[in-house]
Amino acid sequence: MAAILNESGTLVPPPRVQLQSPTAFLPLWGWAALIGFLLLATALVPLLALALPQGSSLHLSQYWVGLSGKILCYAMVALAMDLVWGYAGILSLGHGLFFALGGYAMGMYLNRAMNAASGNLPDFMQFMQWTHFPWYWVGTEHFAWALFLAVAAPGLLAFVFGFFAFRSRIKGVYFSIITQALTYAAMLLFFRNETGFGGNNGLTDFKVLLGFPMGTAGMTVSLFVASSVTLVGMFLFSRWLVRSKFGRVLTAVRDAESRVMFCGYNPLWFKLGVWTVSAMMCGIAGALYAPQVGIINPSEMSTSNSIEIAIWTAIGGRGTLIGPIVGAVLVNVAKSWLTVSIPQVWLYLLGGLFIVVTLYAPYGIVGLFKQWRAPRAEQRPARPPRGTRKLGAALRFLGRTRRG
């Protein structure tokens, strides 16, 4: 800490500048919910799914666990979308691409693992009469490399694409449309057999993951637990990110880019940073998604998938982090239920949701909740002073920001 000279010539420490009031990283109920969710996901679900016998009324079926894990992956993508859309005002219609790239990276590893275990080449290579994996599959037999690839490939693509796009100040609808074009082009590319990623069928036939057989109840539960822990980690990371100075500038860019520029910031790096991070998060989600679903194919890159990600975010509430997760879970639960029971209604409902949410609930479910709570909050008595409750104090200590 550099000292400064005062008028009388003595050294004094610089004044401490209070940038903002020290608010908690998460409110009390937020921590409680998070810990509750973690407990549920890491202890209760495995217990109910594995320890209880098949016939028990509390037994969780493997299908249910697998579905939940899949939906948690979608929630990660929605969270990543919220970072760029909710906080930076960039609507991406290309997040399906980053998600799929992560999935393909994991799929490559799983194909190699299958190849190592059984000696069979993947079906599409047999069909193309290839005897060797193409050069860009090099290293994918190592799990660590596949994980790196799942983050690095979408990150690199996003960085390069974003650099050019943000540098020429493409924004708003233009940006959305060219991300859509990018995804569309990638989908066409991956549909080709010659690309070496299985064409139409994509990568499938996963049998072994890290030496354990796929498809068992234990594997499904493990993947579910991995997904929920990752989701919680991503949420905490995102929360930290948007509350940091970086996140503040980002919000400023969203609200008045020209003013931020006139203040001497270059919005390029802020937008590019959050855009790349968001793509990487999608990659991780995709890598967790592929083994749970058992297949990754180019249809994940279709325009409609990417737009659906936006609607999860919009329905939950943009710029809230928790909203997109809620939105993704609600929409996908509804989807899994409706497409089985009354499939013809699903598109009406989804389309209707798009319309109704944009017209009547621009801040999503979380926004509605806040509106509903706002009048009551005024009447509520002031919070008890600090330290009155031990648990509360401990949690608040955990949640205090470093600057606070």
Next chain:
Amino acid sequence: MTPSRSLWHRPGAWLRLAFGLLLIGLLPQAHALTPQEALAISSGDTDARIAALHKAAAKPDPQLADFLHKLLDGDVQIDGTMVQVQQGDAWIDLATGKAVTPSDNAQGVVNNNYVRKELQSARAALDLFSPQRTQRLKAVQQLQDDPTSVDRGLVEQALKTEKDPEILQRLQLLHAAILLSSASAADRLAAAKELAASNYPAVRALLLSRLDKKDGAFVESSPLVRTQIEKSLAEIDGRLAWGERLGTLFSGISLGSILLLAALGLAVTYGLMGVINMAQGEFIMIGAYATYVMQSLFQHYLPGYVHYALIAAVPFSFVVAGSIGMLIERTIIRRLYGRPLETLLATWGISLVLIQAVRSLFGPQNVQVDNPPWMSGGFNIMANLILPYNRMVIIAFTVVVLLGMWLLISRTRLGLFVRAVTQNRPMASCVGVRIARVDMLAFGLGTGIAGLAGCALSQIGNVSPEMGTGYIVDCFMVVVLGGVGQLTGTVAAALGLGVANTLLEGVAGAVLAKIAVLVAIILFIQKRPQGMFALKGRSVES
């Protein structure tokens, strides 16, 4: 009603009279098959029979053709010197045309393989003059397999009278083949010279085959003829290359016109009004289904005029798509002006609802919209360049729609208002333009044009509930590339994209071409974010 029944008022009678006179005029020249000739062809030793056949078949003669058919079918027998042909169950004397009872020593004509082959060639040559198209086609196809068997004079004669383009093309090729395999070098030289004027890729292949080597020696022995063949080949190649170039250009323009038609509606809603309509593709789909409905209505109520359903479908699809568009503008889009990203999501929702609605109404499968007969077939410009009528109609239709839109925007009061609202909404409102009404009409215009596009596209592609989604990315590319709010830009971008796509397709295949074009657009927008023909301005965009 005597006067009306007189000759003057009955054109049919005149025709019949004229035809009769024509027949009389033709009769003396027509070569008729004599019994002697028939006898010579059907009996005696092989060589004599073939000689007689060649002599008789040097000129087209329908009677001889008929006789040869019967001979090959085994319907001819010889009774002494009398040639009898079978007709139904009875035997008829060829000379008198009267039914006879065959005597005991009547013998069926036996054809050995050699004679049979000659008979077949002769029959095919004569069939070149048959009034039935299928028979002529079959004949020329047979003769092409063995060009040496046919008399050159007959083919030349057939060339003069043939009208059908396909048969004509085959005949010319046959003629060339006959000439090139002639024994005299002078004939071959003349043929090679003559063939330089030909436009058919098959003639080129034939000439090339003459330059091949067989067992160390050239197929074409004379070096003089070989040089001429090479010269002719170069000439043909030059012209064929032109045909190919023109063909690529045409398909490029054709694709461009389709893109333009699909994107014109978007150019109004996005370009002029700033509304991101992700449901634009679905209005195209609605237009196509409107065409299908019109066709079904015609099939049901006016089956005789079903070919004209398409003409009735043009205004119908415009009105249907336009009114659904206006309804949606009134209820949904109106509330979202100035919030482009929300508009994008809401219109995507609209698109999902529309797709499902059409699925519920018409079923999830493709429906069939027929090409009317006046749109099928093509215009044969060069041997390797056929312009299909339906593509040409669509290009013409695009031009008409474009012209209409340009007139509407630049010459009418509504167009003036639209431009005013586009440029300065509050100011337009201040001077008394009813902007809400202008918005509604402009959106209706945009979706109506999408409906017209659907009507046209129903003629060249599948009509299914999902058909619109295939066009939406392309449409946005066109509008963004052309520059928002610029009709000129939209036209240039659509045609440019169409031609570029077609050219690349020839080099790299359809999928890679599409990817290359998309990547090129992304790069282009880096350089000129406002599109090709951007309005110049100084305002800081917010």
